Amino acid sequence: MRIIQLFSSLSYGDAIGNDILALDSIIKEKGFQTKIYAEKIDKRISSELASNISEFTPEPTDLLILHIGGATKLNQWIKNVKCKKIMIYHNITPSEFFEDYNKKSAEYCKRGLKEVESLNKTFDMVLACSDFNKQNLIDMGYSCEINVLPILIPFDDYKKTPSQAVIDKYNDDFTNIIFLGRLVPNKKQEHILEAFSEYQKKFNKKSRLFLVGNPTGCENYSEKLKEYAKKLDLKNVIFTGHTRFDEILAYYKISDLFLCMSEHEGFCVPLVEAMFFDLPIVAYASSAIPWTLGGSGFLLNEKTPALTAGVMNAILTDNSLKNEILKNQQERLSDFNHDKVAEQFWSYISKFLNE
Numbered sequence: 001m002r003i004i005q006l007f008s009s010l011s012y013g014d015a016i017g018n019d020i021l022a023l024d025s026i027i028k029e030k031g032f033q034t035k036i037y038a039e040k041i042d043k044r045i046s047s048e049l050a051s052n053i054s055e056f057t058p059e060p061t062d063l064l065i066l067h068i069g070g071a072t073k074l075n076q077w078i079k080n081v082k083c084k085k086i087m088i089y090h091n092i093t094p095s096e097f098f099e100d101y102n103k104k105s106a107e108y109c110k111r112g113l114k115e116v117e118s119l120n121k122t123f124d125m126v127l128a129c130s131d132f133n134k135q136n137l138i139d140m141g142y143s144c145e146i147n148v149l150p151i152l153i154p155f156d157d158y159k160k161t162p163s164q165a166v167i168d169k170y171n172d173d174f175t176n177i178i179f180l181g182r183l184v185p186n187k188k189q190e191h192i193l194e195a196f197s198e199y200q201k202k203f204n205k206k207s208r209l210f211l212v213g214n215p216t217g218c219e220n221y222s223e224k225l226k227e228y229a230k231k232l233d234l235k236n237v238i239f240t241g242h243t244r245f246d247e248i249l250a251y252y253k254i255s256d257l258f259l260c261m262s263e264h265e266g267f268c269v270p271l272v273e274a275m276f277f278d279l280p281i282v283a284y285a286s287s288a289i290p291w292t293l294g295g296s297g298f299l300l301n302e303k304t305p306a307l308t309a310g311v312m313n314a315i316l317t318d319n320s321l322k323n324e325i326l327k328n329q330q331e332r333l334s335d336f337n338h339d340k341v342a343e344q345f346w347s348y349i350s351k352f353l354n355e
Contacts, residue, residue, distance in 0.1 A: 001353075002063070005020055008073075036049055053074065132291055170254050179261075183225065196234065199313060260281065262287070
């Protein structure tokens with residue numbers, strides 16, 4: 001029996017790509033023949049690990065695991081394959097977030113969600129990356145077994161050496177606020193700018209904001225953010241653009257608080273990264289964010305720049321409050337332990353195979 005993972009575009013270093021590669025290692029450790037097939041494959045990934053989907057011929061004894069994070073020909077193709085099938089659902093951003101910035105992305109998201117809904121009778125089991133994702137599938141008419149499985153996160157990578165150049169550049173007495181995520185409309189970086197404006201002007205002039213993320217695909221949104229920062233007369237707002245991994249590590253290392261105003265996340269790996277780097281988190285309670293935080297961090301039920309700034313200041317000036325938040329975050333972080341999630345994944349797979 002083979003256990004085959006499928007995905008539209010396999011990239012090295014992103015959350016879904018890391019998850020697929022980690023699951024591949026677990027399947028191999030359990031003694032199963034396995035491989036990854038995709039429509040597009042990052043050149044840095046060896047052909048031993050992954051091959052083009054055109055080279056794959058399914059067999060009736062196979063178990064196929066299709067990862068879904070967007071529209072893909074695989075979504076239609078898998079309907080006609082006769083073998084056991086599992087979906088891992090990473091969620092798809094609603095198209096309305098992109099309508100004013102990238103019509104192509106908006107259409108891609110709209111088509112992807114329609115495809116996911118059309119697959120509601122196709123799979124024998126689904127693994128959803130959060131409770132939010134699970135509920136989305138239930139709302140789309142999925143009635144098969146749905147289990148929640150967090151993304152496998154490569155924590156050992158975060159122990160690598162950070163960029164000394166970044167650390168040296170910002171090694172001063174400023175308070176550093178960070179958000180990490182693509183510069184795309186659902187992340188709502190404009191609301192981060194508004195909250196930071198209130199914080200900088202009312203509480204702490206010696207403060208700095210890092211918006212760490214690539215604007216690829218929504219360059220016009222990125223430019224609007226930069227114009228808005230000027231309009232707000234903000235000082236020390238750093239748009240990092242394309243950022244190497246060692247630089248990302250450095251930005252986390254030198255930051256004091258993680259601020260998230262996103263309005264759509266299927267999981268939000270950077271929240272877990274912030275927990276790992278022991279940064280107190282302030283986040284708007286949307287989509288999967290409350291589930292990922294799991295009672296930790298500081299959740300905001302409304303977006304008011306003045307309120308958000310006041311919360312940021314309270315955490316950064318009250319050590320007892322900050323320490324309580326960090327304690328709760330470390331407890332939640334243990335739920336994402338690599339071995340724990342790996343064991344959870346295999347318990348679902350083994351139970352499924354034995355039924």
